[in-house]
Amino acid sequence: MRVIYNVAVTRISAFTAVWTALLAGSVALSVLAAQHETLPGDTWIMSWAQDRAYPGEALSDIVRAFTTTEVVLATGAMIVVALWLLGYRWEAGVLAVGLAVLPLLQAGLKEIVDRPRPMEPLVTLRTGFSSESFPAGHVMSPALLYGFLLYLTVSTPLPRVVRWLTGIWSVAVIVVAGPPNVWLGVHWPSDVLGGWAWGLVLAGALAIVLEGGRARYT
DSSP states (O other), X not given: OHHHHHHHHHHHHHHHHHHHHHHHXXXXXXXXXXXXXXXXXXXXXXXXXXXXXXXXXXXXXXXXXXXSHHHHHHHHHHHHHHHHHTTOHHHHHHHHHHHHHHHHHHHHXXXXXXXXXXXXXXXXXXXXXXXXXXXXXXXXXXXXXXXXXHHHHHHSOOOHHHHHHHHHHXXXXXXXXXXXXXXXXXXXXXXXXXXXXXXXXXXXXXXXXXXXHHHHTO
């Protein structure tokens, strides 16, 4: 039992070190975004991306539809219920807390950074928007939910097929959530990077809390 506890503590320490580095990078990126409307590479990447045929308006709209914060929260709520019914009470509770924090953290970051959206003639604006630019909410929200699910696939004794399918789907959603926002002209690439970073920061915090709870009651 002592050996298992020591292994758990080592895992938490390693997790915390990586998470702290990610948090520091996220804060630094946020400070830069608050001070500059664009960061190095933003305009070039935006121009290059918008000249591509892929992902196109139809696919971009589909991706943005299921990565909105509202859809992510609804999906996450269903996953919380499923985890609870399957007996994963700690996992369900921690995820529920993360989903409650998500919109508050996201809105707070947007208000504090207060970065304006890309505008014509710098970009071709292909859809509308309703909030500040940094971080990209359509990226931060799925990064939290699917980042946490990805963690569960490697830390929870789920059936093998469930772990593989969930892991592949989670990685795919996290990755594809970003490019459509740049292609549509509603976010600078650094906004997307900020969405990934802050979503994974929150997912990592949930993972650390869960690891701590597991270690305590192992």
